[in-house]
Amino acid sequence: MLIDAHVRPALFEPICRDKSRLDSRCDAMHYHKMNPTGMDLLKKQYNLAGITGVFLLPSDCSFETGSTEISNDEIAKIVALDPDLYYGFASVDPRDRNSAAELIRSFKDLGLCGLYLNTSRLHIYPEDARIFAILDICREYGKPVIFHAGLSFEKDALAKFSRPIEFESVIAKYSDINFCLTHMGWPWVQETSALLLKYPNAYANTALMNFDGPYQIYRKVFREDMGELWVEHNLSEKIIFGSGSPRIRPVRSKRGLDSLGFSEETRKKIYYGNAMRFLGSKEN
Amino acid sequence: MKYLLKEETVCADKEFELIKITDKVRSFVSESGVVNGICFCITEHTTTGITVNESLPCVEKDILETLDRIVPEDYPYNHNHYLDSYGTIGGNAPGHLKSHLTGNHCVFPVIDSTLMLGHADDIYFCEYDGIKLRRYMIYVMGE
Numbered sequence: 001m002l003i004d005a006h007v008r009p010a011l012f013e014p015i016c017r018d019k020s021r022l023d024s025r026c027d028a029m030h031y032h033k034m035n036p037t038g039m040d041l042l043k044k045q046y047n048l049a050g051i052t053g054v055f056l057l058p059s060d061c062s063f064e065t066g067s068t069e070i071s072n073d074e075i076a077k078i079v080a081l082d083p084d085l086y087y088g089f090a091s092v093d094p095r096d097r098n099s100a101a102e103l104i105r106s107f108k109d110l111g112l113c114g115l116y117l118n119t120s121r122l123h124i125y126p127e128d129a130r131i132f133a134i135l136d137i138c139r140e141y142g143k144p145v146i147f148h149a150g151l152s153f154e155k156d157a158l159a160k161f162s163r164p165i166e167f168e169s170v171i172a173k174y175s176d177i178n179f180c181l182t183h184m185g186w187p188w189v190q191e192t193s194a195l196l197l198k199y200p201n202a203y204a205n206t207a208l209m210n211f212d213g214p215y216q217i218y219r220k221v222f223r224e225d226m227g228e229l230w231v232e233h234n235l236s237e238k239i240i241f242g243s244g245s246p247r248i249r250p251v252r253s254k255r256g257l258d259s260l261g262f263s264e265e266t267r268k269k270i271y272y273g274n275a276m277r278f279l280g281s282k283e284n
Numbered sequence: 285m286k287y288l289l290k291e292e293t294v295c296a297d298k299e300f301e302l303i304k305i306t307d308k309v310r311s312f313v314s315e316s317g318v319v320n321g322i323c324f325c326i327t328e329h330t331t332t333g334i335t336v337n338e339s340l341p342c343v344e345k346d347i348l349e350t351l352d353r354i355v356p357e358d359y360p361y362n363h364n365h366y367l368d369s370y371g372t373i374g375g376n377a378p379g380h381l382k383s384h385l386t387g388n389h390c391v392f393p394v395i396d397s398t399l400m401l402g403h404a405d406d407i408y409f410c411e412y413d414g415i416k417l418r419r420y421m422i423y424v425m426g427e
Contacts, residue, residue, distance in 0.1 A: 030371040044415045048299060153371055209373045213364030248373045
């Protein structure tokens with residue numbers, strides 16, 4: 001069992017039929033020279049990697065741009081094509097006064113299973129009353145939250161708004177919500193590790209695609225930036241596999257992580273159990 | 285003189301795979317009506333190849349395993365870095381190098397409307413960076 005907890009479906013063919021929308025999405029999210037991929041081909045790619053579950057992360061900076069890059073309805077549309085495979089997350093722009101209503105609609109009507117926010121693109125710090133208002137809804141509906149953390153390659157994104165330590169007060173305040181910081185908060189990997197160590201409701205995903213190939217970047221982050229045994233001895237229940245597709249192909253990302261030689265027990269947690277617990281499953 | 289081009293699509297089931305395309309090439313030569321001429325088979329991608337070899341599972345396995353030994357997956361290739369022009373990691377250096385070693389095309393005579401191959405020859409599309417939807421060209425020139 002393997003869950004990829006970080007996929008941006010920007011190039012999923014069913015939501016790419018409007019060329020101008022696709023172009024503006026790729027411009028904002030910084031994806032170039034890549035073509036839309038059909039669902040059957042994606043399924044083959046997931047089978048190749050052994051992936052049995054996929055978190056789909058949308059993109060909403062619409063208060064500024066006028067339109068979402070990947071809307072909640074588009075996420076729901078993809079989930080409906082294969083509800084056993086896909087876990088759809090909602091996004092809203094907290095600067096928009098309709099954001100609360102949109103989030104409630106996404107949870108109640110679209111059945112989306114959590115919230116994704118990229119504060120780097122929104123240019124607001126996590127400890128902002130507008131974000132608290134959104135998190136109050138997640139608390140009410142019992143939904144987990146994924147925060148983009150660290151460097152973002154997306155247009156106009158500023159890393160200072162998503163430095164891991166900026167999330168501490170939010171994670172502490174909403175101790176009944178599970179939070180996942182993406183990209184291990186790179187380059188602030190030690191800040192992320194500190195939050196994972198202290199807060200039971202803090203998780204981080206492995207979507208790393210900054211320097212080098214997957215073998216090198218994973219070794220650098222998990223064996224050098226972090227102590228050799230930090231994952232095995234302290235954080236094995238806090239790290240969730242995420243590829244960061246389409247910036248990197250899931251099968252390749254997993255091979256890099258596999259090469260670190262974590263114990264089988266830890267690998268099972270990273271590849272499946274932790275993602276399920278993050279979602280709220282009691283079984284893992 | 286006729287000049288005829290056909291583009292075929294192919295999709296592997298694995299990341300690295302040799303896919304036999306002999307029948308597709310023969311079939312187009314036959315359709316083309318060219319009696320005497322030449323046939324080119326050319327891939328459109330830089331992490332795939334076109335080659336000829338004997339269609340035995342052991343030979344196919346040896347080809348792929350030998351390429352893996354020459355071009356290991358975990359070597360720190362120059363191409364393995366963030367490519368701003370794509371917004372992605374260039375993680376497919378082995379595919380480019382295997383493609384380079386294989387070559388992007390093969391050429392065959394067409395005599396008496398027949399694609400000329402050796403008795404053990406089969407034509408392969410070589411996938412080194414799958415799984416993707418791929419295209420290759422069959423180009424027949426002749427009279």
